[in-house]
Amino acid sequence: DTAVSQTPKYLVTQMGNDKSIKCEQNLGHDTMYWYKQDSKKFLKIMFSYNNKELIINETVPNRFSPKSPDKAHLNLHINSLELGDSAVYFCASSQDMASGGEQFFGPGTRLTVL
Amino acid sequence: QKEVEQNSGPLSVPEGAIASLNCTYSDRGSQSFFWYRQYSGKSPELIMFIYSNGDKEDGRFTAQLNKASQYVSLLIRDSQPSDSATYLCAVSIHKLSFGAGTTVTVRA
Numbered sequence: 034d035t036a037v038s039q040t041p042k043y044l045v046t047q048m049g050n051d052k053s054i055k056c057e058q059n060l061g062h063d064t065m066y067w068y069k070q071d072s073k074k075f076l077k078i079m080f081s082y083n084n085k086e087l088i089i090n091e092t093v094p095n096r097f098s099p100k101s102p103d104k105a106h107l108n109l110h111i112n113s114l115e116l117g118d119s120a121v122y123f124c125a126s127s128q129d130m131a132s133g134g135e136q137f138f139g140p141g142t143r144l145t146v147l
Numbered sequence: 148q149k150e151v152e153q154n155s156g157p158l159s160v161p162e163g164a165i166a167s168l169n170c171t172y173s174d175r176g177s178q179s180f181f182w183y184r185q186y187s188g189k190s191p192e193l194i195m196f197i198y199s200n201g202d203k204e205d206g207r208f209t210a211q212l213n214k215a216s217q218y219v220s221l222l223i224r225d226s227q228p229s230d231s232a233t234y235l236c237a238v239s240i241h242k243l244s245f246g247a248g249t250t251v252t253v254r255a
Contacts, residue, residue: 075248076235140189
């Protein structure tokens with residue numbers, strides 16, 4: 034019974050391609066997040082959604098577009114992939130925004146752009 | 148100035164010893180403080196949170212918070228090889244901001 038799941042686990046693609054990562058949580062949480070962890074292991078928030086509404090949109094290139102069809106799902110689409118996009122992308126969820134520090138993370142998607 | 152700063156380590160301690168991890172933060176308005184553990188190749192998992200000044204103990208873990216000094220720490224007592232991981236300090240005000248993490252290695 035995976036709490037937060039992501040697909041795919043690994044993604045290898047060429048520069049310029051468009052790719053998507055999917056995330057689902059079965060915890061009944063209201064708030065979901067996307068994080069990027071670079072090669073130096075620094076974990077940085079990209080987006081946050083609460084009940085399908087965009088709450089946090091950090092300084093992220095427009096090539097990144099999140100989409101939340103319902104509060105259990107938060108997907109990330111990336112256009113025109115660049116070498117610098119190579120990283121591990123984590124999806125996470127929390128009960129609500131007030132509990133935003135207590136987050137449950139998915140297993141991560143390792144994106145490699147060649 | 149980074150929002151959350153940690154000693155990057157690596158911190159190497161013998162089995163059974165106390166591992167001490169430190170974290171400072173820049174925003175005085177921060178209200179909530181968290182420690183996440185991340186094993187190599189895995190996702191972060193929450194191990195401790197603290198909201199008030201002082202100490203909070205949970206098993207072998209103790210979190211310490213000093214808001215006046217903008218300082219939060221994590222002590223791991225009786226360190227075990229299974230504690231070898233990267234420990235991420237996180238601070239919440241409007242979003243969760245993470246430090247770069249301290250890598251701990253417990254030598255058997």
